Amino acid sequence: MEGMSENGPVMSHMNQVSSNGIVEQLLGLAGRLSARLLIVLTSAPVLKVLAALVLVLAVALLLRLLVAKRTLQS
Amino acid sequence: MPMIRHLKRPNIASVIAHWAAAWAMILALYFGLSAVYGNGPHQEIFAAHAYAGLTVLGLVVIRLFLRTLLPWPKEESEGSLTLKLIAEAMHWTLYALMLLTPLTGWIVASSMGCCVTVPGLANIDRLGSGFPIGRSISAMTAYQVHVFFVWTLLALISLHVTAALFHHFIFRDTIFVRMIPVLGRRAVSVSASCASANSPSDQQNDPRADDAGMEER
Numbered sequence: 438m439e440g441m442s443e444n445g446p447v448m449s450h451m452n453q454v455s456s457n458g459i460v461e462q463l464l465g466l467a468g469r470l471s472a473r474l475l476i477v478l479t480s481a482p483v484l485k486v487l488a489a490l491v492l493v494l495a496v497a498l499l500l501r502l503l504v505a506k507r508t509l510q511s
Numbered sequence: 512m513p514m515i516r517h518l519k520r521p522n523i524a525s526v527i528a529h530w531a532a533a534w535a536m537i538l539a540l541y542f543g544l545s546a547v548y549g550n551g552p553h554q555e556i557f558a559a560h561a562y563a564g565l566t567v568l569g570l571v572v573i574r575l576f577l578r579t580l581l582p583w584p585k586e587e588s589e590g591s592l593t594l595k596l597i598a599e600a601m602h603w604t605l606y607a608l609m610l611l612t613p614l615t616g617w618i619v620a621s622s623m624g625c626c627v628t629v630p631g632l633a634n635i636d637r638l639g640s641g642f643p644i645g646r647s648i649s650a651m652t653a654y655q656v657h658v659f660f661v662w663t664l665l666a667l668i669s670l671h672v673t674a675a676l677f678h679h680f681i682f683r684d685t686i687f688v689r690m691i692p693v694l695g696r697r698a699v700s701v702s703a704s705c706a707s708a709n710s711p712s713d714q715q716n717d718p719r720a721d722d723a724g725m726e727e728r
Contacts, residue, residue, distance in 0.1 A: 466587035477656045481645030482618050482635040483611070488644070490572060490610070491653065 539563035
């Protein structure tokens, strides 16, 4: 019992260190992941495909507006 | 038991694209896991994985095109506003992941010319080469993000399926039924009913709005 009470502060410190370690690891993982996501989202292939998609969707929107206008006129 | 009174379903092309994308994603996942962990011929399995992924990419572009072009039925769920916002956010995240996951896979496949080739697959780096935007990206970064996207997509698909079943069995609304043409035909045939569920501007835009809102037989 005496030994355990002596080890109490040490155990508490170890727990604190390990929990800090987990938090740091999680933060590090989230940071690395965010950085990679940013790199991918700003890469040339992704930006070009997204630009093409925006053009396609703009054409769809234009078609929808044209059809609506024609329907209202007739 | 509350019955389905009105069935306002999306256009049939969107429904077909939805289920085709679901099957293509299952195939892509199966071939992807087989290519990484399986013992079979990696070249063929990897090519099958790439084609399934490209099919998903094509189908999500078609779905987004149709969703922009045609009116979409309004949600009829009895859930709270928070649930509706979560559902909306989840749908758009799913669209984004269905777009970005094959795209990151295509980047990886384009840089693996040394080891594994996919016949007929264009090198993504050469697409739009006269359009200088963005930076180049390493295959390893693209691969790590691809894997992260895949697991996130799987988690969201699980939530999506759970939510659909929850709507069907707990809320007893038409969210699930309207995406299954067979069940929809059995319940009620409302081919032009989506217009009634749209905003007033959409109703003005759609000439079939008068036919909407048929009741269950």
